[in-house]
Structure formats: C-alpha cells, structure tokens
Amino acid sequence: MSRQKAQQWGWVLMLAVTCGFWWETAGPVFSQSEQVVEVTIKDFKFVTKQGTLRLGFPSVIKVRNEDAERHDFGSTMFEGIPTQIEKDGVIVYGRGLSGVFLDPKRDAAIRFNMSRPGRHEFRCSIHPNMTGELLLLSVEAV
Numbered sequence: 001m002s003r004q005k006a007q008q009w010g011w012v013l014m015l016a017v018t019c020g021f022w023w024e025t026a027g028p029v030f031s032q033s034e035q036v037v038e039v040t041i042k043d044f045k046f047v048t049k050q051g052t053l054r055l056g057f058p059s060v061i062k063v064r065n066e067d068a069e070r071h072d073f074g075s076t077m078f079e080g081i082p083t084q085i086e087k088d089g090v091i092v093y094g095r096g097l098s099g100v101f102l103d104p105k106r107d108a109a110i111r112f113n114m115s116r117p118g119r120h121e122f123r124c125s126i127h128p129n130m131t132g133e134l135l136l137l138s139v140e141a142v
C-alpha cells in the first residue's frame with residue numbers, strides 16, 4: 001500500500017470512530033426527551049425517584065401503588081396545564097385534572113409539560129398525612 005493510500009484509510013478509520021463515539025453519547029441525550037419521575041407508594045408513604053427536572057420539557061410521573069390499600073396521587077401542579085393520565089389502558093386528557101386514584105398494586109402515568117419552577121407538593125386525599133414533593137429547577141440545558 002502506498003503511503004498516500006494508507007493515510008486515506010487512516011482518515012476513514014478516524015471518521016468512523018468519531019461517528020461511533022458521537023452515536024454512543026447522543027443516544028442517552030435523545031432518550032431524555034421525556035423526563036421521568038418515579039413515585040412508589042409503599043407503607044402509606046410516597047417514595048420519589050427524580051433526576052434534575054427541567055422546565056418546559058415533556059415529563060411523565062409514573063405512580064405505582066405497592067400497598068394493599070387504595071391511594072390517591074393528587075397535586076395542584078397540573079392546574080391549568082394540559083395533562084394526560086394513563087391508567088388501566090385508558091387515557092384521560094384535560095386541563096383541570098387534579099390527580100389519579102390507584103387501586104392496590106396498580107400504576108398510572110401522568111404526562112404533562114413542567115412549566116412552573118419550585119417545589120410542588122402532592123398528597124393522598126384518602127390519607128391526608130401522606131405527602132411528598134417534586135423539585136423543579138429552572139436551569140437550562142447544559
């Protein structure tokens with residue numbers, strides 16, 4: 001192989017590696033287009049798993065009731081915001097939704113656009129001492 005040809009192949013290889021690397025790093029970025037909050041109800045408590053939540057991004061709160069008791073996930077954070085609630089294969093859509101009731105061992109997904117920063121409290125209306133909160137930061141994408 002001539003020296004020039006070897007150099008050409010070197011460039012092709014470098015380009016392929018660069019593209020591969022880009023694809024690897026871009027993958028997780030794309031999958032973050034919907035930010036997920038996981039809320040598990042267990043022993044009459046809300047256990048929340050959330051990363052950094054950004055304003056204006058499509059968000060989904062996945063609520064699961066692990067108890068043998070019926071609970072409710074309610075919050076004023078959806079007030080006036082178009083919200084979609086998916087439960088038992090049925091999707092409800094509206095602006096005045098306040099939350100969702102969950103039978104034992106059931107789950108639901110609440111989809112909306114996070115648009116107000118700050119702490120957002122949620123609670124169970126059946127058991128008023130059950131409360132939890134989400135922290136919404138107004139940071140821009142880094």
Ligand SMILES: [Cu+2]
Binds near residue numbers: 044070072126130
């Ligand atoms: Cu409850």
